[in-house]
Amino acid sequence: MKIFSGTSNEPLAKKIAEGLRLTLSPLEIHVFPDGEKRIRVLDEVVEENCIVIQSTSPNVNENYIELFFIVDALKRSGAKSVIAVIPYLGYQRQDHVFREGEAVSIEVMIKTLQASGVDKIITFDLHSIKIPEFFAIPIAHLSALPLFAEKIRVISEEGALSGASPILISPDMGGIRRIKLLSELLGDMPYASIEKDRNLKTGEIKIKNIHVAPNINLKGRFAFIVDDMIASGGTIDKAVNFLKKKGLAKVWIFATHAIFAENAKLILKKIKAEKIYVTNSVFIPKEKQFPKLQILSIARIVIENL
Numbered sequence: 506m507k508i509f510s511g512t513s514n515e516p517l518a519k520k521i522a523e524g525l526r527l528t529l530s531p532l533e534i535h536v537f538p539d540g541e542k543r544i545r546v547l548d549e550v551v552e553e554n555c556i557v558i559q560s561t562s563p564n565v566n567e568n569y570i571e572l573f574f575i576v577d578a579l580k581r582s583g584a585k586s587v588i589a590v591i592p593y594l595g596y597q598r599q600d601h602v603f604r605e606g607e608a609v610s611i612e613v614m615i616k617t618l619q620a621s622g623v624d625k626i627i628t629f630d631l632h633s634i635k636i637p638e639f640f641a642i643p644i645a646h647l648s649a650l651p652l653f654a655e656k657i658r659v660i661s662e663e664g665a666l667s668g669a670s671p672i673l674i675s676p677d678m679g680g681i682r683r684i685k686l687l688s689e690l691l692g693d694m695p696y697a698s699i700e701k702d703r704n705l706k707t708g709e710i711k712i713k714n715i716h717v718a719p720n721i722n723l724k725g726r727f728a729f730i731v732d733d734m735i736a737s738g739g740t741i742d743k744a745v746n747f748l749k750k751k752g753l754a755k756v757w758i759f760a761t762h763a764i765f766a767e768n769a770k771l772i773l774k775k776i777k778a779e780k781i782y783v784t785n786s787v788f789i790p791k792e793k794q795f796p797k798l799q800i801l802s803i804a805r806i807v808i809e810n811l
C-alpha cells in the first residue's frame with residue numbers, strides 16, 4: 506500500500522500515514538505561471554493499492570483539480586486501485602437545483618472524480634445523506650459524531666454536578682437526522698432543532714423558531730450545538746444568540762468541517778460559547794485559529810475504515 510497527499514491537508518495525511526506505519530510517497534506538484542498544475546508520481550506504484558488524501562476545502566477548485574490529476578497520474582503509472590480520502594467534499598451544499606437555472610455542482614464534481622479513475626471514496630459528514638447516491642463507485646460515508654459524543658458525555662457529567670441538564674441542538678432543520686444519531690449515541694439525550702431561513706440570493710440568515718418536545722424546559726440547560734460545517738460562522742452566531750435569549754446556561758459548539766471562510770474568525774472569536782470543537786477534516790492554519798477553538802483528529806476513524 507502507498508499513501509499520497511495533495512497540498513490541502515498534509516498534516517492529516519501525515520497522521521494517517523503514521524498510524525499505518527507508512528511514510529507519504531513523494532509527488533511532484535508544479536504550478537506553471539498561468540496557474541496550471543503538473544502532477545508527477547515519484548514512487549513505484551505498479552500493482553499497488555494507493556491512497557490519496559485531499560480535502561476539497563478552500564481553495565475548492567484548485568484542490569479538486571489537483572486531486573483529479575493525482576488520481577489520473579497514479580492510474581497511468583500502473584496503480585492497481587486508488588482510494589481517495591476526501592475528508593471534506595467541496596460543493597456538497599449544491600446538491601440540487603434550489604432555483605431554476607442552477608447547476609447541480611456536486612454531481613459534476615463526482616462525475617469528474619469518477620472519470621479520473623478513482624475506485625473508492627472515503628468522506629465525512631456529508632451535508633445530505635442523498636449525496637452518496639450520486640456515486641457509481643463505493644463510498645464510505647464516515648462521521649465525527651463518535652468523537653463529539655465522547656466530549657459531550659464528559660461535559661454533561663460535569664454539568665450534572667451543578668444540576669444543569671444537557672440538550673443537543675441542531676442549528677437548522679436539515680441537521681435533525683445528525684442530532685438524532687448523536688442523541689442515540691448519548692443514551693437518548695434530549696434534542697431540539699432550530700428553524701432557520703437563509704435568503705438564497707443574499708445569504709442572510711434568520712432564525713424563525715425552535716422545535717422542542719413540550720415537556721422540555723430550555724432554561725438553565727447546557728446546550729450542545731452540532732452542525733456539519735462552519736463556513737461564514739453566520740449560522741452558529743445566530744443560533745448561540747438565540748439560545749442565550751431563551752435562557753440556556755452555557756453553549757458548546759461542535760462542527761465537523763471548519764471551512765472558516767471570509768471573516769469567520771472575527772465572528773467565532775466573539776461568540777458567547779464555552780468552546781468550539783471542530784475536526785481536522787480541513788486544515789486550519791495558525792492564523793485562523795483562536796483560543797476557544799479545539800481541533801479533534803479524524804485520523805483514527807479513517808485508518809479503521811481503510
Ligand code: R5P
Binds near residue numbers: 598677732735736741
Ligand atoms: C447549512 O445548512 C449547513 O448545515 C451549515 O449550517 C451552514 O452551511 C453553515 O454555514 P455558515 O457558517 O456560512 O452559516
